[in-house]
Amino acid sequence: MKSATILPVLAIGALLSGCGAAATDCASQASRDVITSIVREQVEKAAEAGLAAEDGTKLASASKIRATVAELKVLIEDIRTTKKDPDSTKRFCAGTARVVVPLSMIQDADQTRKLLDMSTVDNLLEQAGLKRSADSVTFDLEFSVQPTDKRDKIYGEVEGAAPMFTALGEVVGAHLARREIEGASQAQAAEMAAAEAETAKQTEAAQKADLDLATAENKLANQQINTLWKNLPEAARSQLLELQRAWVRKKTADCNIEASGVSTEAMPKEAARLRCDTRLTMERISELQSLME
Secondary structure: OOOOOEEEEEHHHHHHHHOOOOOOOOOHHHHHHHHHHHHHHHHHHHHHHEEEEEOEEOOHHHHHHHHHHOOOEEEEEEEEEEEEOOOOOOOEEEEEEEEOOOOHHHHHHHHHHHHHOOOOHHHHHHOOOOOOEEOOOEEEEEEEEEEEEOOOOEEEEOOOHHHHHHHHHHHHHHOOOOOHHHHHHHHHHHHHHHOOOOOHHHHHHHHHHHHHHHHHHHHHHHHHHHHHHOOOOOOHHHHHHHHHHHHHHHHHHHHHHHHHOOOOOOOHHHHHHHHHHHHHHHHHHHHHHHHHH
16 A cells, blocks of 8 residues: 655745746756655654654654754655656656665664564665665655645655655664663663572572471481481391491482482482482381381
Protein backbone atom coordinates (compact mmCIF):
# COMPACT_ATOMS: atom_id res chain seq x y z
CA MET A 1 0.00 0.00 0.00
CA LYS A 2 1.48 3.34 -1.02
CA SER A 3 1.59 6.34 1.25
CA ALA A 4 1.51 9.95 0.12
CA THR A 5 2.87 12.95 1.95
CA ILE A 6 2.05 16.54 0.96
CA LEU A 7 3.91 19.59 2.17
CA PRO A 8 3.77 23.20 0.81
CA VAL A 9 6.85 25.41 0.87
CA LEU A 10 7.66 28.81 -0.58
CA ALA A 11 9.24 28.54 -4.01
CA ILE A 12 11.73 30.84 -5.70
CA GLY A 13 9.65 33.54 -7.37
CA ALA A 14 11.71 33.74 -10.52
CA LEU A 15 11.04 30.11 -11.28
CA LEU A 16 7.30 30.70 -11.28
CA SER A 17 7.06 34.13 -12.85
CA GLY A 18 5.33 34.85 -16.11
CA CYS A 19 1.81 34.83 -17.51
CA GLY A 20 -0.60 31.93 -17.46
CA ALA A 21 -0.23 28.58 -15.72
CA ALA A 22 3.43 27.98 -15.17
CA ALA A 23 4.75 24.42 -15.39
CA THR A 24 7.10 23.19 -12.68
CA ASP A 25 10.32 21.43 -13.58
CA CYS A 26 11.01 18.20 -11.67
CA ALA A 27 14.69 19.08 -11.37
CA SER A 28 14.29 22.73 -10.40
CA GLN A 29 15.76 23.91 -7.15
CA ALA A 30 12.28 24.78 -5.90
CA SER A 31 11.15 21.21 -6.56
CA ARG A 32 14.20 19.79 -4.87
CA ASP A 33 13.61 22.01 -1.86
CA VAL A 34 10.02 20.93 -1.37
CA ILE A 35 10.85 17.22 -1.67
CA THR A 36 13.82 17.63 0.66
CA SER A 37 11.50 19.28 3.18
CA ILE A 38 9.08 16.38 2.92
CA VAL A 39 11.87 13.88 3.57
CA ARG A 40 13.04 15.77 6.65
CA GLU A 41 9.53 16.22 8.04
CA GLN A 42 8.67 12.55 7.66
CA VAL A 43 11.95 11.40 9.23
CA GLU A 44 11.21 13.75 12.15
CA LYS A 45 7.73 12.28 12.58
CA ALA A 46 9.07 8.72 12.45
CA ALA A 47 11.77 9.53 15.02
CA GLU A 48 9.28 11.25 17.31
CA ALA A 49 6.91 8.27 17.15
CA GLY A 50 9.74 5.88 17.96
CA LEU A 51 10.87 7.93 20.95
CA ALA A 52 7.44 8.03 22.58
CA ALA A 53 7.13 5.72 25.60
CA GLU A 54 3.98 3.76 26.42
CA ASP A 55 3.13 6.17 29.24
CA GLY A 56 3.21 9.11 26.85
CA THR A 57 6.59 10.47 27.87
CA LYS A 58 9.20 11.19 25.21
CA LEU A 59 12.89 10.36 25.29
CA ALA A 60 13.71 13.52 23.33
CA SER A 61 11.97 16.83 22.71
CA ALA A 62 10.60 17.84 19.32
CA SER A 63 13.23 20.58 19.05
CA LYS A 64 16.01 18.08 19.79
CA ILE A 65 14.67 15.70 17.15
CA ARG A 66 14.40 18.54 14.64
CA ALA A 67 17.94 19.67 15.35
CA THR A 68 19.24 16.12 14.96
CA VAL A 69 17.41 15.58 11.66
CA ALA A 70 18.93 18.86 10.49
CA GLU A 71 22.32 17.13 10.75
CA LEU A 72 21.23 14.84 7.90
CA LYS A 73 22.18 16.08 4.46
CA VAL A 74 19.33 15.30 2.06
CA LEU A 75 19.99 15.35 -1.68
CA ILE A 76 17.60 14.55 -4.52
CA GLU A 77 19.64 13.27 -7.46
CA ASP A 78 19.24 11.70 -10.91
CA ILE A 79 15.87 13.41 -11.33
CA ARG A 80 13.75 12.63 -14.36
CA THR A 81 10.22 13.46 -15.45
CA THR A 82 8.07 10.34 -15.74
CA LYS A 83 4.79 11.97 -16.78
CA LYS A 84 3.53 15.40 -17.78
CA ASP A 85 0.40 16.88 -19.28
CA PRO A 86 0.63 20.01 -21.49
CA ASP A 87 -2.66 21.20 -20.02
CA SER A 88 -1.49 20.77 -16.40
CA THR A 89 1.24 22.33 -14.29
CA LYS A 90 1.69 19.11 -12.28
CA ARG A 91 4.73 17.01 -13.04
CA PHE A 92 5.34 13.41 -12.01
CA CYS A 93 8.96 12.70 -11.26
CA ALA A 94 11.41 10.04 -10.16
CA GLY A 95 14.88 10.23 -8.73
CA THR A 96 17.25 9.01 -6.06
CA ALA A 97 17.19 10.34 -2.54
CA ARG A 98 20.60 10.37 -0.92
CA VAL A 99 20.77 11.03 2.79
CA VAL A 100 24.19 11.58 4.34
CA VAL A 101 24.10 10.40 7.95
CA PRO A 102 26.97 11.22 10.35
CA LEU A 103 28.88 8.02 11.12
CA SER A 104 28.71 8.82 14.83
CA MET A 105 24.92 8.76 14.56
CA ILE A 106 24.99 5.34 12.91
CA GLN A 107 27.40 4.03 15.55
CA ASP A 108 25.18 5.30 18.35
CA ALA A 109 22.13 3.74 16.72
CA ASP A 110 23.94 0.41 16.35
CA GLN A 111 24.94 0.46 20.02
CA THR A 112 21.41 1.27 21.16
CA ARG A 113 19.88 -1.46 19.00
CA LYS A 114 22.43 -3.95 20.33
CA LEU A 115 21.46 -3.11 23.91
CA LEU A 116 17.82 -3.71 22.94
CA ASP A 117 18.66 -7.02 21.20
CA MET A 118 17.61 -5.58 17.84
CA SER A 119 19.19 -6.07 14.42
CA THR A 120 21.99 -3.85 13.17
CA VAL A 121 21.39 -0.56 11.40
CA ASP A 122 22.59 -2.13 8.15
CA ASN A 123 19.97 -4.86 8.49
CA LEU A 124 17.28 -2.30 9.33
CA LEU A 125 18.09 -0.19 6.29
CA GLU A 126 18.32 -3.18 3.98
CA GLN A 127 14.92 -4.49 5.06
CA ALA A 128 13.40 -1.06 4.37
CA GLY A 129 14.84 -1.00 0.86
CA LEU A 130 17.63 1.48 1.46
CA LYS A 131 21.20 1.07 0.28
CA ARG A 132 24.08 2.18 2.47
CA SER A 133 27.58 3.09 1.40
CA ALA A 134 29.72 4.47 4.24
CA ASP A 135 27.73 7.47 5.53
CA SER A 136 25.37 7.69 2.53
CA VAL A 137 21.95 6.05 2.42
CA THR A 138 20.09 6.01 -0.90
CA PHE A 139 16.68 4.92 -2.09
CA ASP A 140 14.49 5.38 -5.15
CA LEU A 141 11.92 8.12 -4.84
CA GLU A 142 8.76 8.86 -6.79
CA PHE A 143 7.24 12.30 -6.35
CA SER A 144 5.19 14.98 -7.99
CA VAL A 145 5.33 18.78 -7.84
CA GLN A 146 2.77 21.44 -8.75
CA PRO A 147 2.54 25.20 -8.24
CA THR A 148 -0.52 26.80 -6.69
CA ASP A 149 -2.84 28.86 -8.88
CA LYS A 150 -1.18 32.00 -7.53
CA ARG A 151 2.18 30.48 -8.37
CA ASP A 152 3.63 31.59 -5.03
CA LYS A 153 3.96 28.08 -3.55
CA ILE A 154 4.80 24.61 -4.72
CA TYR A 155 3.10 21.50 -3.43
CA GLY A 156 5.09 18.31 -3.42
CA GLU A 157 3.90 14.78 -2.97
CA VAL A 158 6.01 11.70 -2.26
CA GLU A 159 4.68 8.20 -2.80
CA GLY A 160 5.64 4.81 -1.38
CA ALA A 161 8.53 5.97 0.79
CA ALA A 162 7.01 5.40 4.25
CA PRO A 163 9.27 2.38 5.06
CA MET A 164 12.36 4.41 4.15
CA PHE A 165 11.29 7.34 6.32
CA THR A 166 10.50 4.99 9.20
CA ALA A 167 13.92 3.32 9.00
CA LEU A 168 15.75 6.65 8.94
CA GLY A 169 13.59 7.83 11.82
CA GLU A 170 14.59 4.74 13.80
CA VAL A 171 18.26 5.53 13.23
CA VAL A 172 17.77 9.09 14.47
CA GLY A 173 15.68 7.88 17.42
CA ALA A 174 18.18 5.21 18.42
CA HIS A 175 20.97 7.78 18.28
CA LEU A 176 19.05 10.15 20.56
CA ALA A 177 18.02 7.36 22.94
CA ARG A 178 21.49 5.92 23.42
CA ARG A 179 22.25 7.56 26.79
CA GLU A 180 18.78 6.78 28.12
CA ILE A 181 18.97 3.14 27.01
CA GLU A 182 22.52 2.75 28.30
CA GLY A 183 21.46 4.17 31.66
CA ALA A 184 18.47 1.84 31.86
CA SER A 185 20.64 -1.11 30.79
CA GLN A 186 23.24 -0.31 33.44
CA ALA A 187 20.55 0.09 36.09
CA GLN A 188 19.01 -3.22 35.08
CA ALA A 189 22.42 -4.89 35.16
CA ALA A 190 23.04 -3.47 38.64
CA GLU A 191 19.65 -4.73 39.83
CA MET A 192 20.34 -8.16 38.40
CA ALA A 193 23.80 -8.23 40.00
CA ALA A 194 22.31 -7.26 43.36
CA ALA A 195 19.60 -9.90 43.02
CA GLU A 196 22.17 -12.53 42.07
CA ALA A 197 24.35 -11.54 45.02
CA GLU A 198 21.39 -11.81 47.39
CA THR A 199 20.44 -15.18 45.93
CA ALA A 200 24.03 -16.38 46.29
CA LYS A 201 24.06 -15.17 49.90
CA GLN A 202 20.84 -16.97 50.70
CA THR A 203 22.01 -20.10 48.91
CA GLU A 204 25.27 -20.09 50.84
CA ALA A 205 23.38 -19.67 54.13
CA ALA A 206 21.09 -22.57 53.24
CA GLN A 207 24.04 -24.75 52.25
CA LYS A 208 25.83 -23.89 55.50
CA ALA A 209 22.75 -24.81 57.55
CA ASP A 210 22.39 -28.09 55.66
CA LEU A 211 26.07 -28.88 56.19
CA ASP A 212 25.77 -28.15 59.91
CA LEU A 213 22.81 -30.55 60.14
CA ALA A 214 24.62 -33.27 58.19
CA THR A 215 27.67 -32.82 60.45
CA ALA A 216 25.59 -33.15 63.61
CA GLU A 217 23.83 -36.26 62.32
CA ASN A 218 27.13 -37.83 61.32
CA LYS A 219 28.69 -37.02 64.68
CA LEU A 220 25.81 -38.75 66.45
CA ALA A 221 26.07 -41.83 64.21
CA ASN A 222 29.82 -42.11 64.86
CA GLN A 223 29.27 -41.79 68.58
CA GLN A 224 26.77 -44.63 68.41
CA ILE A 225 29.01 -47.00 66.45
CA ASN A 226 32.02 -46.19 68.67
CA THR A 227 29.98 -46.95 71.78
CA LEU A 228 28.68 -50.16 70.24
CA TRP A 229 32.19 -51.22 69.21
CA LYS A 230 33.51 -50.68 72.75
CA ASN A 231 30.67 -52.77 74.17
CA LEU A 232 31.46 -55.75 71.94
CA PRO A 233 33.20 -58.65 73.67
CA GLU A 234 36.98 -58.42 73.25
CA ALA A 235 37.07 -61.71 71.34
CA ALA A 236 34.48 -60.40 68.88
CA ARG A 237 36.38 -57.15 68.40
CA SER A 238 39.60 -59.02 67.67
CA GLN A 239 37.81 -61.25 65.19
CA LEU A 240 36.06 -58.33 63.44
CA LEU A 241 38.90 -55.78 63.55
CA GLU A 242 40.34 -56.33 60.04
CA LEU A 243 36.83 -56.64 58.62
CA GLN A 244 35.84 -53.40 60.35
CA ARG A 245 38.88 -51.59 58.97
CA ALA A 246 38.07 -52.81 55.46
CA TRP A 247 34.48 -51.60 55.91
CA VAL A 248 35.71 -48.15 56.93
CA ARG A 249 37.95 -47.90 53.83
CA LYS A 250 35.11 -49.00 51.55
CA LYS A 251 32.67 -46.63 53.22
CA THR A 252 35.08 -43.73 52.70
CA ALA A 253 35.63 -44.56 49.01
CA ASP A 254 31.95 -45.14 48.29
CA CYS A 255 30.85 -41.92 49.98
CA ASN A 256 33.49 -39.85 48.16
CA ILE A 257 32.20 -41.19 44.85
CA GLU A 258 28.58 -40.60 45.83
CA ALA A 259 29.29 -37.03 46.96
CA SER A 260 31.12 -36.21 43.71
CA GLY A 261 28.02 -37.18 41.78
CA VAL A 262 25.80 -34.89 43.86
CA SER A 263 27.62 -31.55 43.45
CA THR A 264 30.91 -29.89 42.61
CA GLU A 265 30.36 -27.15 45.20
CA ALA A 266 32.23 -27.63 48.44
CA MET A 267 29.45 -27.42 51.02
CA PRO A 268 26.77 -29.45 49.19
CA LYS A 269 29.41 -32.04 48.29
CA GLU A 270 30.58 -32.36 51.91
CA ALA A 271 26.98 -32.56 53.16
CA ALA A 272 26.31 -35.38 50.70
CA ARG A 273 29.45 -37.22 51.84
CA LEU A 274 28.48 -36.92 55.48
CA ARG A 275 24.95 -38.16 54.86
CA CYS A 276 26.33 -41.13 52.95
CA ASP A 277 28.70 -41.81 55.83
CA THR A 278 25.84 -41.54 58.31
CA ARG A 279 23.61 -43.88 56.32
CA LEU A 280 26.26 -46.57 55.94
CA THR A 281 27.28 -46.17 59.57
CA MET A 282 23.72 -46.74 60.73
CA GLU A 283 23.52 -49.83 58.51
CA ARG A 284 26.77 -51.09 60.05
CA ILE A 285 25.39 -50.48 63.55
CA SER A 286 22.46 -52.75 62.74
CA GLU A 287 24.84 -55.45 61.48
CA LEU A 288 27.02 -55.26 64.61
CA GLN A 289 23.99 -55.32 66.87
CA SER A 290 22.81 -58.53 65.24
CA LEU A 291 26.12 -60.13 66.20
CA MET A 292 25.46 -59.37 69.84
CA GLU A 293 22.06 -61.07 69.91
